[in-house]
Amino acid sequence: GKPQPAVSWSFQSLEDSEEQALMVTDFNLSLPAVTPDVEGFYTCEGSNRHGSAKSVVFVRGDANDPPKIPKPDEQILYVKPGAKVVLNCSCDLCQPLSEYIWTNGRLTFESSAYEVQGNVRVYLNVEQSRNAIQYRLTIDDFGPEDQGSYSCILSNAHGADSIVTEVRLMETPQ
Structure with a gap:
């Protein structure tokens, strides 16, 4: 004016x-x-x-899009026997999540902020300032029974995304 x-x-x-x-x-x-x-x-x-x-x-402070999980080029992890394995699943601008899951077919952690099953545990870290989450799966004392495909699925009101990481036992020379 x-x-x-x-x-x-x-x-x-x-x-x-x-x-x-x-x-x-x-x-x-x-x-x-x-x-x-x-x-x-x-x-x-x-x-x-x-x-x-x-x-x-x-x-409104909610997400307007489905979660987008960053995916590394290589999604196969070779691990020494007895090692600790940490798998991360994260997204920015994806809150509020309606569901977050880690599964390997044998174990399933469904929308658990913290849970332990045997030598495997999950932990959900929420960063409100960035509207972001990090859903971490940790395997202590990795052994042959822990090998396999680990899937993380994140979903909100707008859709879902997932990432699959193959975790294998590193062959030790005879």
């Missing part, structure tokens, strides 16, 4: 009843990533000598 209006932005989260002023250098507010910590109400107010205007927008 003319004359150029004075513009201010504020933010109010769902948990906090107080609005916080946002520092914006021009008229535009941009969020680098939509994560749970940016969920809330954004208010833009502008005014000049002719009047004022106000606009409120609600931003």
